Amino acid sequence: MIRTANLDAALRRIEKTEQENPGNAHLLMKTGYLKAMIFHRQKDSVKRRDAMNQMLKNMETMQKDPMYRTAFTDGQDAIDVVRKSLERGGGRYGP
Numbered sequence: 001m002i003r004t005a006n007l008d009a010a011l012r013r014i015e016k017t018e019q020e021n022p023g024n025a026h027l028l029m030k031t032g033y034l035k036a037m038i039f040h041r042q043k044d045s046v047k048r049r050d051a052m053n054q055m056l057k058n059m060e061t062m063q064k065d066p067m068y069r070t071a072f073t074d075g076q077d078a079i080d081v082v083r084k085s086l087e088r089g090g091g092r093y094g095p
Helices: 007-020 025-041 045-064 066-088
Strands: none
């Protein structure tokens, strides 16, 4: 909807998604970003700023959530395993 410039319909869909999932900080962070993009295209700087501020608040909330902290550290551990495997492979693997 955003790509076809039907910004009002996209905004309604985003707001409906936010109402359906009020406690999901990760989803609210993403929808806040989409709302900011829509308001930017509509040249409404006040609403865009408010949407970006709300996105940042949801990002902080998400980063404090233990479930997301665990997922982040697990992802970092996986990256370290791949990096060590490439180093020990002696150039046989990777680019």
